[in-house]
Amino acid sequence: MKWDWSAVSDFMPYFWDGLLVTLQILVLGSLISFALGLVWALLMRVPTRWVTWPVGAVTEFVRNTPLLVQLFFLFYVLPEWGITFSALTTGVFAIGLHYSTYTMQVYRAGIEAVPVGQWEAATALNLPLRRTWTAVILPQAVRRVVPALGNYVISMLKDTPLLMAITVLEMLGEARLFSQQNFQFTEPLTVIGFAFIVISYLASLALRALERRLVH
Amino acid sequence: MTSGLWELVLHGVWVTIQLLVLSSLLATAVSFVVGVARTHRLWIVRFLAGFYTEVFRGTSALVMIFWVFFVLPPAFGWQLVPLWAGTLALGLTYGAYGAEIVRGALAAVDPAQREGGIALSFTPWQRMKLILLPQAVPEMIPPFSNLLIELLKGTALVSIMGMGDLAFSGNLVRLALQESAEIYTYILLIYFVIAFLLTRSMRGLEKKLKAGVGKAPKKKTAAVRVPEGSGVS
Numbered sequence: 001m002k003w004d005w006s007a008v009s010d011f012m013p014y015f016w017d018g019l020l021v022t023l024q025i026l027v028l029g030s031l032i033s034f035a036l037g038l039v040w041a042l043l044m045r046v047p048t049r050w051v052t053w054p055v056g057a058v059t060e061f062v063r064n065t066p067l068l069v070q071l072f073f074l075f076y077v078l079p080e081w082g083i084t085f086s087a088l089t090t091g092v093f094a095i096g097l098h099y100s101t102y103t104m105q106v107y108r109a110g111i112e113a114v115p116v117g118q119w120e121a122a123t124a125l126n127l128p129l130r131r132t133w134t135a136v137i138l139p140q141a142v143r144r145v146v147p148a149l150g151n152y153v154i155s156m157l158k159d160t161p162l163l164m165a166i167t168v169l170e171m172l173g174e175a176r177l178f179s180q181q182n183f184q185f186t187e188p189l190t191v192i193g194f195a196f197i198v199i200s201y202l203a204s205l206a207l208r209a210l211e212r213r214l215v216h
Numbered sequence: 217m218t219s220g221l222w223e224l225v226l227h228g229v230w231v232t233i234q235l236l237v238l239s240s241l242l243a244t245a246v247s248f249v250v251g252v253a254r255t256h257r258l259w260i261v262r263f264l265a266g267f268y269t270e271v272f273r274g275t276s277a278l279v280m281i282f283w284v285f286f287v288l289p290p291a292f293g294w295q296l297v298p299l300w301a302g303t304l305a306l307g308l309t310y311g312a313y314g315a316e317i318v319r320g321a322l323a324a325v326d327p328a329q330r331e332g333g334i335a336l337s338f339t340p341w342q343r344m345k346l347i348l349l350p351q352a353v354p355e356m357i358p359p360f361s362n363l364l365i366e367l368l369k370g371t372a373l374v375s376i377m378g379m380g381d382l383a384f385s386g387n388l389v390r391l392a393l394q395e396s397a398e399i400y401t402y403i404l405l406i407y408f409v410i411a412f413l414l415t416r417s418m419r420g421l422e423k424k425l426k427a428g429v430g431k432a433p434k435k436k437t438a439a440v441r442v443p444e445g446s447g448v449s
């Protein structure tokens with residue numbers, strides 16, 4: 001096995017570019033998934049079947065099909081319908097949508113974990129529905145689910161390389177480009193593999209610290 | 217779509233199923249070996265098993281696939297057939313997630329059961345085989361079912377390496393027809409049907425296993441991915 005340090009140092013500038021794009025996807029994708037997931041979770045609580053059934057079916061479908069094929073779908077089908085976004089925007093939206101179907105279940109569990117007495121108190125105080133949600137239920141529910149949401153951010157980090165398939169140059173995309181130009185596959189791929197382990201390990205440490213602070 | 221193109225898609229389904237079966241077998245083997253090793257009495261065995269799970273859960277499955285396809289051949293001088301390379305990368309990665317499930321389920325068995333085994337002077341291996349695993353395995357089925365769906369979704373990644381699975385056949389049909397909405401809708405539907413069948417059969421398996429230890433399955437299991445941070449999974 002040949003290991004060439006000069007290939008590593010040649011790759012580093014591209015690595016930083018890729019890392020920046022990866023983190024960008026991660027932050028924007030997380031924000032979309034947090035927001036959309038909350039919307040799904042709230043829609044699932046609307047008391048008519050006409051809302052819960054379609055929302056449940058669509059999210060179930062998105063959750064059980066591969067993100068990669070969803071990326072292809074959005075990347076190739078949307079332009080056919082006359083909607084064009086950059087590859088990065090499409091990718092961020094797809095990953096956010098995919099993970100919102102997971103975060104919705106986290107929110108659901110969080111909302112269900114709010115003690116029923118809180119609902120009763122809100123009714124007793126004659127709070128309107130909107131105030132009940134924004135001032136009583138959601139602040140307590142969201143606090144409980146932060147660690148679980150964090151786990152999905154880490155999962156999402158590991159799915160960001162998929163965006164390479166729709167030409168986004170994130171870490172893996174940069175590594176592949178560099179490898180093909182220089183015929184050195186070992187170093188760039190190992191560097192980014194290592195980077196993923198380090199980032200997700202640091203993130204899980206940070207998450208554990210956050211969890212401890214929220215619990216106490 | 218012509219019948220020739222459908223044949224292409226069917227062949228893709230076949231490759232995906234082959235890959236799914238092989239890599240889920242490897243992942244199951246890895247999960248049990250590593251998960252049981254994490255409860256071993258020697259610290260070095262526990263440490264190595266923990267290290268394995270951290271490394272393979274820490275990295276991305278797609279990066280792993282690239283690594284097996286591009287780094288292993290020059291490094292060790294042998295090249296795997298794509299099907300086996302895909303199986304290896306997916307089985308090792310998802311096996312690390314499965315190991316956490318096994319460890320969590322073993323830890324969740326009532327401690328009195330283990331103590332009972334010690335009191336009856338069972339060897340550690342007998343305790344594992346006769347007492348802990350029969351009670352822990354039914355509890356593992358719901359999280360394993362979710363992991364199996366994740367693995368099914370993961371098999372699509374090999375299409376990036378040019379392996380002719382279902383996702384790849386979708387790309388070929390798109391290129392042939394210059395039209396993508398229809399074919400990708402079909403591909404997504406096929407994946408969904410496979411996932412649906414898998415979930416159903418895993419639920420049947422759970423029912424059967426739980427009946428074997430005299431328990432009834434829970435009414436409804438939420439499909440949540442294995443938690444990755446701390447805590448019992």
